[in-house]
Amino acid sequence: MNVPMWGWFLMIGLMAVFLLVDVFVIARRPHVPSMAEAGRHLAFYVTAAVLFGLFVWFEWGGQYAGEFYAGWLTEYSLSVDNLFVFLLIMASFKVPQKLQQSALMIGIIIAIILRGVFIALGAVVINAYSWVFYLFGAFLVYTAVKLATGGESDDDEYHENRLLVWIEKRFPATKEWNGTRLTVLENGKRLITPMLIIILALGTTDLLFALDSIPAIYGLTKEPFLVLTANIFALMGLRQLYFLIGGLLKKLVYLSIGLAVLLAFIGVKLVLHALHENNLPFINGGQPLEGVPDIPILVSLGAIVVILGVTTLASLWKSNRDAKLEASETDVAPARRDGDESAPVVDDDPARHVDRRAATHDAP
Numbered sequence: 564m565n566v567p568m569w570g571w572f573l574m575i576g577l578m579a580v581f582l583l584v585d586v587f588v589i590a591r592r593p594h595v596p597s598m599a600e601a602g603r604h605l606a607f608y609v610t611a612a613v614l615f616g617l618f619v620w621f622e623w624g625g626q627y628a629g630e631f632y633a634g635w636l637t638e639y640s641l642s643v644d645n646l647f648v649f650l651l652i653m654a655s656f657k658v659p660q661k662l663q664q665s666a667l668m669i670g671i672i673i674a675i676i677l678r679g680v681f682i683a684l685g686a687v688v689i690n691a692y693s694w695v696f697y698l699f700g701a702f703l704v705y706t707a708v709k710l711a712t713g714g715e716s717d718d719d720e721y722h723e724n725r726l727l728v729w730i731e732k733r734f735p736a737t738k739e740w741n742g743t744r745l746t747v748l749e750n751g752k753r754l755i756t757p758m759l760i761i762i763l764a765l766g767t768t769d770l771l772f773a774l775d776s777i778p779a780i781y782g783l784t785k786e787p788f789l790v791l792t793a794n795i796f797a798l799m800g801l802r803q804l805y806f807l808i809g810g811l812l813k814k815l816v817y818l819s820i821g822l823a824v825l826l827a828f829i830g831v832k833l834v835l836h837a838l839h840e841n842n843l844p845f846i847n848g849g850q851p852l853e854g855v856p857d858i859p860i861l862v863s864l865g866a867i868v869v870i871l872g873v874t875t876l877a878s879l880w881k882s883n884r885d886a887k888l889e890a891s892e893t894d895v896a897p898a899r900r901d902g903d904e905s906a907p908v909v910d911d912d913p914a915r916h917v918d919r920r921a922a923t924h925d926a927p
Contacts, residue, residue: 566788601807608800629860630784634793641776667802670765686787696837699778703830710823782829814882821874
C-alpha cells in the first residue's frame with residue numbers, strides 16, 4: 564500500500580481540524596449533550612469511517628478496504644469496553660456533568676497522540692523482526708483467557724495508577740472545580756485542578772488498553788496508515804458514544820466474553836501468520852511451514868461481525884430476561900410480607916456487569 568507523504572499529512576490534518584472544532588465548541592459552551600446531539604455527531608463519525616473505507620477500496624483495492632473495516636470494528640469494540648472504566652473514573656472523581664465532555668475530549672486527544680507513538684513503534688518492530696507476531700499472538704491469547712476466566716467482581720471503584728498518585732503527591736492540587744482550567748493561582752501558589760487529574764486519568768487508562776488493541780489491529784493489517792486511521796476513527800466517536808449509550812452499557816453483560824473470543828481469534832490468526840512466514844531457526848529449520856493456513860481478511864471481517872453481533876444480541880436478551888424476572892419477583896414481594904411463604908424470595912442485589920479488561924494490565 565503506497566501512501567504518499569501528502570496523503571499522511573492530509574489525513575492527519577483533517578482529523579486535527581475535526582478535533583480542534585470539537586475542542587473549540589466544547590470550550591465555549593460546556594454542557595451535557597442531548598441524545599439528539601450525541602446521535603448526530605456519532606452518525607457523522609461513523610459515516611465518515613464508512614466513506615473512508617470506500618475511498619480506500621477505490622484507491623487501493625478491496626483487500627485494504629477489508630483490512631480497514633476489520634481494524635476499525637475491532638478498535639471500536641475495544642473502545643466501547645473502555646467506556647465502562649471511563650464511567651468509573653468520572654464517578655470516582657465526581658466530575659460535574661457539564662465538564663465531562665471537556666475531560667473526555669482532551670483525554671481522547673492525549674490517547675490519539677500516545678497511540679500514534681505506539682503504532683509507529685509497532686511498525687518499526689514488525690519490519691525489523693517478523694517473529695514478533697508470535698509474541699503478539701501469544702499475548703492476545705493470554706489476554707483473552709484472562710478476560711474469559713476473570714470471573715465476576717464486586718469491585719466497582721476506580722483505583723488510581725502510580726503515575727497519578729505520583730502527580731498528586733508531587734504537585735499541590737485544589738479540590739475545587741474551576742471550569743475547564745487546568746491550573747489556578749491561590750494565595751500566590753500555582754495549583755493543579757481536578758480537571759488536569761481527570762484528563763491524565765482518562766489518557767493513561769486508554770494507553771493501558773492500547774497494549775492489546777494495537778497488537779490486535781496489527782493482526783488484521785500490517786499497514787501503519789490503516790492502523791492509525793482505524794484507531795483515530797474509533798476514538799473520535801467515543802465521546803458521543805459515552806453520552807449516547809452510557810446507560811445501555813450495563814446491558815452488555817457478555818461484552819467481556821465477546822472481546823475474549825475476538826482477541827483469541829486474532830491471536831490465533833497472528834500465530835498462523837507467523838508460522839506461514841516463519842524464519843526462526845528452531846522452528847522447522849527457519850523455513851515457513853507448508854500447509855499452514857493464512858486466514859483471509861474477508862474471513863476475519865466476517866468473524867468479527869458475527870462475534871460482535873452474537874455478543875450484542877445475547878447480552879440484550881439476557882438483560883431483558885433478567886429485567887422481567889426482577890419485575891415479577893418485585894410484584895410477589897408484598898405477598899411474602901403479608902405472610903404468603905410460597906412466594907419466591909426477591910434478590911435485592913442483582914448481579915451487575917463489571918468491566919474486567921482493565922484487570923489484565925498492570926497500571927504504569
